[in-house]
Amino acid sequence: MNELKLIAKLQHTNLLRLLSCCIEEEELILIYDHSSLFVQSDPSENIRLDWSxxxxxxxxxxxxxxxxxxxxxxxxxxxxLKASNVLSDGQMNPKIFDFEMAMIFNMNQTKENTNRVVGT
Known part of the structure; x- marks a missing residue:
């Protein structure tokens, strides 16, 4: 639910866009816009990226x-935020997703004390 609340309010070219969701009892399904995401058909093929x-x-x-x-x-x-939480589209533009562990701050807040380690 945290991810749904967050991503529904965010719109940026480098964030994966949420199209819809389904909430039924304990089942939660998020439907992202993946139509333009890059999928490598053969994992044995290395994609070479120049430095630019x-x-x-x-x-x-x-x-x-x-x-x-x-x-x-x-x-x-x-x-x-890690490599597996960033996808790319056909032009290799990054799309950040997976806001499950994200934390919301007040707009003027600069720090927060937490009592537990989260993330990977």
Missing amino acids: KRFQILEGIAQGVFYIHKYSRLKIFHRD
């Missing part, structure tokens, strides 16, 4: 994180 493309990917991830930290309607910290 790698920099573009890193910059997109940074822009997505900066958006959720500073410019979104909610001030959010992802808390589980």
Whole structure:
């Protein structure tokens, strides 16, 4: 439910867009816009990325994180950002997703004390 509440309010080119959801009793299904995501048909094929493309990917991830930290309607910290939580579209533009462990802050809040370790 935390992910649903967060991602429904976020819109940025570097965040995976939520299309719909289904909530029935204890079942929760999130439906993301995956139509333009990049899928490598043969995992044995290595995709070679030059440094300019790698920099573009890193910059997109940074822009997505900066958006959720500073410019979104909610001030959010992802808390589980890792390679497997970033997908890419056909042009290798990064799409951040999996906000299950994210934490919402007040807009003027700069720090928070937590009593447990979360994320990977």
